[in-house]
Amino acid sequence: MSSAELPLPAEPGSKFLEEIREQPDALLRLLESGAAFARVAAEIRARGATTVRMVGHGSSDNAASYGVYAFGLLPHWTSLRDSISLTVYYGAELDMSGCTALALSQSGRTPDVVEYLRQAKRRGAFTVAVTNDASSELAREADAVLELRAGHEQAVAATKTYTNQLAALGLLAAHAAGEGDAFAAGIRGVAETMRELTASVEKRIANVARPFAYAGRMFVVGRGAEFATAREIALKLLETCRIAAEPLTATDLAHGPVAALDPLFPVWAIASDDATLPAVVEAVERAREAGATIVASGDAAESIPGADYVLASPRTGSPLLSPLLSILPGQLFAWALSRARGLDPDTPRGLSKVTLAR
Amino acid sequence: MSSAELPLPAEPGSKFLEEIREQPDALLRLLESGAAFARVAAEIRARGATTVRMVGHGSSDNAASYGVYAFGLLPHWTSLRDSISLTVYYGAELDMSGCTALALSQSGRTPDVVEYLRQAKRRGAFTVAVTNDASSELAREADAVLELRAGHEQAVAATKTYTNQLAALGLLAAHAAGEGDAFAAGIRGVAETMRELTASVEKRIANVARPFAYAGRMFVVGRGAEFATAREIALKLLETCRIAAEPLTATDLAHGPVAALDPLFPVWAIASDDATLPAVVEAVERAREAGATIVASGDAAESIPGADYVLASPRTGSPLLSPLLSILPGQLFAWALSRARGLDPDTPRGLSKVTLAR
Numbered sequence: 001m002s003s004a005e006l007p008l009p010a011e012p013g014s015k016f017l018e019e020i021r022e023q024p025d026a027l028l029r030l031l032e033s034g035a036a037f038a039r040v041a042a043e044i045r046a047r048g049a050t051t052v053r054m055v056g057h058g059s060s061d062n063a064a065s066y067g068v069y070a071f072g073l074l075p076h077w078t079s080l081r082d083s084i085s086l087t088v089y090y091g092a093e094l095d096m097s098g099c100t101a102l103a104l105s106q107s108g109r110t111p112d113v114v115e116y117l118r119q120a121k122r123r124g125a126f127t128v129a130v131t132n133d134a135s136s137e138l139a140r141e142a143d144a145v146l147e148l149r150a151g152h153e154q155a156v157a158a159t160k161t162y163t164n165q166l167a168a169l170g171l172l173a174a175h176a177a178g179e180g181d182a183f184a185a186g187i188r189g190v191a192e193t194m195r196e197l198t199a200s201v202e203k204r205i206a207n208v209a210r211p212f213a214y215a216g217r218m219f220v221v222g223r224g225a226e227f228a229t230a231r232e233i234a235l236k237l238l239e240t241c242r243i244a245a246e247p248l249t250a251t252d253l254a255h256g257p258v259a260a261l262d263p264l265f266p267v268w269a270i271a272s273d274d275a276t277l278p279a280v281v282e283a284v285e286r287a288r289e290a291g292a293t294i295v296a297s298g299d300a301a302e303s304i305p306g307a308d309y310v311l312a313s314p315r316t317g318s319p320l321l322s323p324l325l326s327i328l329p330g331q332l333f334a335w336a337l338s339r340a341r342g343l344d345p346d347t348p349r350g351l352s353k354v355t356l357a358r
Numbered sequence: 359m360s361s362a363e364l365p366l367p368a369e370p371g372s373k374f375l376e377e378i379r380e381q382p383d384a385l386l387r388l389l390e391s392g393a394a395f396a397r398v399a400a401e402i403r404a405r406g407a408t409t410v411r412m413v414g415h416g417s418s419d420n421a422a423s424y425g426v427y428a429f430g431l432l433p434h435w436t437s438l439r440d441s442i443s444l445t446v447y448y449g450a451e452l453d454m455s456g457c458t459a460l461a462l463s464q465s466g467r468t469p470d471v472v473e474y475l476r477q478a479k480r481r482g483a484f485t486v487a488v489t490n491d492a493s494s495e496l497a498r499e500a501d502a503v504l505e506l507r508a509g510h511e512q513a514v515a516a517t518k519t520y521t522n523q524l525a526a527l528g529l530l531a532a533h534a535a536g537e538g539d540a541f542a543a544g545i546r547g548v549a550e551t552m553r554e555l556t557a558s559v560e561k562r563i564a565n566v567a568r569p570f571a572y573a574g575r576m577f578v579v580g581r582g583a584e585f586a587t588a589r590e591i592a593l594k595l596l597e598t599c600r601i602a603a604e605p606l607t608a609t610d611l612a613h614g615p616v617a618a619l620d621p622l623f624p625v626w627a628i629a630s631d632d633a634t635l636p637a638v639v640e641a642v643e644r645a646r647e648a649g650a651t652i653v654a655s656g657d658a659a660e661s662i663p664g665a666d667y668v669l670a671s672p673r674t675g676s677p678l679l680s681p682l683l684s685i686l687p688g689q690l691f692a693w694a695l696s697r698a699r700g701l702d703p704d705t706p707r708g709l710s711k712v713t714l715a716r
Contacts, residue, residue: 069448089582217602224441244618251415251470260602261708275449
């Protein structure tokens with residue numbers, strides 16, 4: 001075979017970008033499994049297992065932050081990001097009857113998540129695996145499986161599996177509240193909006209990202225359901241751009257970290273058009289006083305006074321649908337900034353797709 | 359009055375250091391109120407309010423991370439760091455009967471913590487204020503008050519109120535498990551050990567801190583009950599040294615952030631002599647492979663191979679007592695590094711002692 005016939009090496013970041021673009025299709029595939037969500041919601045109700053304990057690492061744990069709001073706002077259930085260590089390493093004898101243990105793992109192979117699910121079952125919980133691999137060990141161990149159907153994810157940094165995890169948690173919570181069909185329709189609408197948003201942000205993101213080429217650190221501020229988005233954007237910046245990006249709620253920023261701000265410490269603020277907006281606006285004001293550069297995103301990005309860069313997402317009318325859109329500018333920013341720094345977001349150094357670390 | 363009679367201006371950081379040194383006495387004062395802890399524990403049991411929802415910001419929220427382990431390991435209760443936004447901003451109609459709402463605020467004046475407690479009472483929770491000011495608004499609103507008795511804290515960055523919050527949560531959990539007296543004896547022992555540890559670490563900490571004078575970022579890794587310590591050390595570094603310090607569990611580090619490590623990104627690892635140790639050792643190995651400088655602390659600091667700096671604390675035999683000691687090297691490091699950077703840890707820029715931000 002002559003060199004002319006060799007396949008071209010993939011452009012760095014092409015898989016990551018491709019998977020960002022695939023998110024609307026991935027969401028629509030998830031909706032095809034709507035019946036499974038209705039069934040699992042009914043079973044949780046029937047068992048009275050309405051305290052929802054969620055576990056996961058990395059992006060899965062970020063999705064769990066969203067789950068707290070989904071279960072709280074829709075069926076009004078208490079849900080928590082549970083401590084894996086408490087059960088798996090310390091062997092605490094918690095009574096988990098009346099609980100659903102919801103284990104989030106894209107691969108279904110994260111060792112301590114699998115072990116947590118096993119222990120939770122022994123302690124009386126109804127166990128549910130939320131995974132992209134229905135034949136995984138996690139799925140086999142669980143009482144019920146909710147398949148993400150995001151399709152094979154090749155880039156190490158998660159994108160479409162994260163958005164499908166949000167949608168899965170929202171859909172389960174909505175079915176539990178008897179609002180499954182309306183929420184599914186909402187996701188369908190979001191998927192269409194997402195296509196346009198991806199195309200428009202993709203065009204201009206390089207110009208927004210380039211000024212941050214030398215940034216070493218950043219705060220990402222979000223409150224309420226958008227705290228999940230803040231955590232996920234910070235994680236993308238850490239793993240694909242090597243920026244020390246820390247997620248904070250708007251109020252957390254005021255309780256200490258604001259002291260670290262200066263003109264070399266940019267702040268990314270996610271502003272939502274809901275009751276959490278004043279806290280975010282106030283936090284940004286303090287960051288501006290310290291001279292920090294401000295990136296504003298979210299569906300109320302235009303309400304952030306004096307932001308240096310605005311990456312607004314369209315309004316959805318629901319605090320539980322907005323995070324599906326507001327993550328997009330963060331993902332695309334991470335892609336563009338990673339390239340501007342000469343890195344390959346498809347294969348960050350030191351990471352592998354399936355993390356088997358304990 | 360002649361200028362010779364003017365009081366000398368306080369040395370920057372002298373209040374912060376003084377309050378670090380006061381911690382053993384503050385712990386002993388807390389123990390004098392042991393009866394209140396026994397009473398509140400009995401009342402929680404009598405009401406069956408054994409799901410513990412904790413709220414707080416900054417150091418108080420870090421203490422709540424420890425609370426999850428205290429309530430899980432001692433009375434085997436489910437406890438969670440609750441979302442303030444869900445209840446206060448979104449007005450989610452959660453049923454909180456069967457719950458204790460435990461609101462942590464040094465000043466007792468943090469607005470959304472007070473508002474959370476008020477809402478939690480309306481939703482059926484038994485409400486408990488854990489505060490340094492028994493006449494505060496938070497204390498007045500609560501069904502029961504657990505006074506921290508740390509004494510007036512003048513430095514903006516919390517130290518003795520944080521350690522007394524840990525002790526208060528541990529003591530409440532121990533009384534709930536019928537082990538209050540043993541735990542109180544444990545705290546008494548820790549207070550004595552703490553005096554010696556403070557004196558010995560204080561002498562050598564400047565030499566450990568100085569090499570980090572130009573550091574811009576850091577990860578602080580801890581697992582299990584020591585995750586609270588990791589969060590609190592990171593917060594001290596942020597607010598007193600302006601370092602972008604991010605707390606991570608050992609496993610979280612492997613799920614993405616490890617990609618950001620390089621020789622200019624130091625890692626502080628808290629190693630405990632318990633089941634979580636292998637995960638911390640593994641995380642540090644990966645950090646060393648990336649060339650990161652390693653600071654090891656905790657009671658198993660000596661078990662971290664190849665650490666550049668070791669700040670071990672004595673063993674206590676209990677994962678719930680060790681965090682009272684393992685925070686000390688972090689506090690003293692923050693004090694020394696803050697001074698090495700020409701900052702005043704008593705009054706970090708942009709912060710005030712009572713944070714009224716929403």
